[in-house]
Amino acid sequence: MEALVRPKLQEAYEAVKRALECVHFCILIANCEVKYWGRASSKLGRGQRVIMLKQDGSVLVHRPYGYEPVNWQPPGSRLSAELKDGKLVVRAVRLRPWEELVVEVYEVHLLAHCKLRDDARFEMYGSEGDIRDLLANNPELIEKGLKRVEVERKVEGGSIDILFIDERGRLVVVEVKRGTAGAEAVIQLKKYVERLKGELGRDVRGILVAEDLARGVRGLLVREGLEFKKIDLRKLFEVSKEQGASLTHWLTRC
Amino acid sequence: MEALVRPKLQEAYEAVKRALECVHFCILIANCEVKYWGRASSKLGRGQRVIMLKQDGSVLVHRPYGYEPVNWQPPGSRLSAELKDGKLVVRAVRLRPWEELVVEVYEVHLLAHCKLRDDARFEMYGSEGDIRDLLANNPELIEKGLKRVEVERKVEGGSIDILFIDERGRLVVVEVKRGTAGAEAVIQLKKYVERLKGELGRDVRGILVAEDLARGVRGLLVREGLEFKKIDLRKLFEVSKEQGASLTHWLTRC
Incomplete structure (x- = not known):
């Protein structure tokens, strides 16, 4: 587990790159903007949110309230990161149907990544x-x-x-x-x-x-x-x- | 922001209690079991997951793959934590309809909590x-x-x-x-x-x-x-x- 509290954007960028290379689960608590293009498009202005990049290429952006993510991409998305215009830009692209989620990070409060293991069965009971x-x-x-x-x-x-x-x-x-x-x-x-x-x-x-x-x-x-x-x-x-x-x-x- | 890497369960318990008292957003990466009782019931064996306790009382448990949470509770749930039988037990109860989500934590890899601010408008564009x-x-x-x-x-x-x-x-x-x-x-x-x-x-x-x-x-x-x-x-x-x-x-x- 690599965990960084309030890293500089350059450090955060390098950590995200390492996480993606190692196919790690990566989580950021960050001040960010979120943009999405696909069948429709959406924009979410700056705010503090949790961004999860999962090991299977799925991505979730969660606001501090509500049980639904404000944005998400399904498994199999191609994830990448770059430093651009003074922001850490995390991108998740799905090819078919084509859609693109872009998280523009202005400030990272916490960043952590590691390989998570979870093979447990989910069992549901109901009469x-x-x-x-x-x-x-x-x-x-x-x-x-x-x-x-x-x-x-x-x-x-x-x-x-x-x-x-x-x-x-x-x-x-x-x-x-x-x-x-x-x-x-x-x-x-x-x-x-x-x-x-x-x-x-x-x-x-x-x-x-x-x-x-x-x-x-x-x-x-x-x-x-x-x-x-x-x-x-x-x-x-x-x-x-x-x-x-x-x-x-x-x-x-x- | 309080962030703890691999805290002992006692430390993690105290941090979660502080987070709940301060109505902070709290996130744990932890080895845990998850149980749910409501209209149906479910059980998820031990594995490494992300647990989010949000400021509005909603709770999400995410596995390292998939875009859907494996368990969740809606906003307004009553959150509590206790140390019991050598585990950190986080509980989210909703009263009407009654349902209870219990996360039994065996080991905490990362714990962080802080007040998150996010007032941005979500804007959707589509023709x-x-x-x-x-x-x-x-x-x-x-x-x-x-x-x-x-x-x-x-x-x-x-x-x-x-x-x-x-x-x-x-x-x-x-x-x-x-x-x-x-x-x-x-x-x-x-x-x-x-x-x-x-x-x-x-x-x-x-x-x-x-x-x-x-x-x-x-x-x-x-x-x-x-x-x-x-x-x-x-x-x-x-x-x-x-x-x-x-x-x-x-x-x-x-």
């Missing part, structure tokens, strides 16, 4: 009931245009996790499974779809929603005329957290 | 054409269930920015304005809606999409039977960036 409720409230995560009819609708032999109507007016039975869904889940879903068809005499779709499908189960699913939708629990719970967290979340949730 | 194209490709940002019919459809006296069909099969004329929309935008939209009604003899909706409405214009809009949808350019361009940035983005975009 099937939690997942079902989240999907019932966010049907667009399964398919656009779904409208909820009922949660836990009783049918002969059990209950349907969620019943929706799709954009074309067809009923959709959704069976939710935590983790990897096996053949039993397909058979159960098929049973509910058939019951509902018999009850209502109309076309009914069945979607199995799970983190993954067990080997060989896709064939069975397709033969039975059912569908599969893979869910990413992490993303699902992030959606739920974002919905509660902020008034400035995605427009679709306004 | 009306860019906004129109993004909305044409992401109609759910205007309204759920919209289907695109045509971009820049020529009509007498000009062209309609985007023409959609809504969930109930009605045509929807969307007029996009960069910045604050004034009375002219309403009049223009009304004209297109009327032309289309005359051409097709069916019901046509009109939605004005802009960052804001000028004072007094809402009344005119409502009298003309038109609708307004506020857009946040920042979020709009983030959506566009995310769509290009990652294969692990929201399920809705898979």
